[in-house]
Amino acid sequence: MKKEELESFRSELLSLRQRLVGNMRYLSEAAQSQSEENGNMRGGAPLHPAETGSDNFEQEFTMSLMENENRALEMVEHALKRIEEGTYGTCESCGERIPKARLKAIPFTSLCVKCAEAHEKGEA
Ligand SMILES: [Zn+2]
Structure with a gap:
């Protein structure tokens, strides 16, 4: 593969990594605030029991999104390493x-x- 081509893939991967890291940060903040909300509800008397369930679902959903992002991030890191090694x-x-x-x-x-x-x- 030509050097310029490799470089264009590398910059593609780097911007992808940046995006994934940004997503992860956003999701982990969302998960944290969701779990705090759930904690508050558990601490006090829940006025809307039905909503507690949906919050747990939201948190699980965020967690599964984070897992996907994390897996993609690992693949991106791996690809960047392979560019360094010349096996990309x-x-x-x-x-x-x-x-x-x-x-x-x-x-x-x-x-x-x-x-x-x-x-x-x-x-x-
Ligand atoms: Zn093959």
Whole structure:
């Protein structure tokens, strides 16, 4: 892969990482304020028991969003490391080159289409 191409993927990944870190911060603040609200409700007499349930749901939802963001962030970090190592753009499973169209769509992928599909099937 050309150096300029690698650089453009790197800057793409860096801005993606920045966005994910920002999302994580936002979500963790949201989760914290949600849990404080829940705590306050538990401490006092809940006037609206139905709402307590929906707040717990909200918090769980935030947590699952955070998990997704965290996983994406790990993949982005991993891809950045592979750029440093010079292995970016090759499939981690079969060693084949990953098509650029795929890298442009998912810059943090580390598997070619074939292996990603096999991986998904294996996990299901
Ligand atoms: Zn592969």
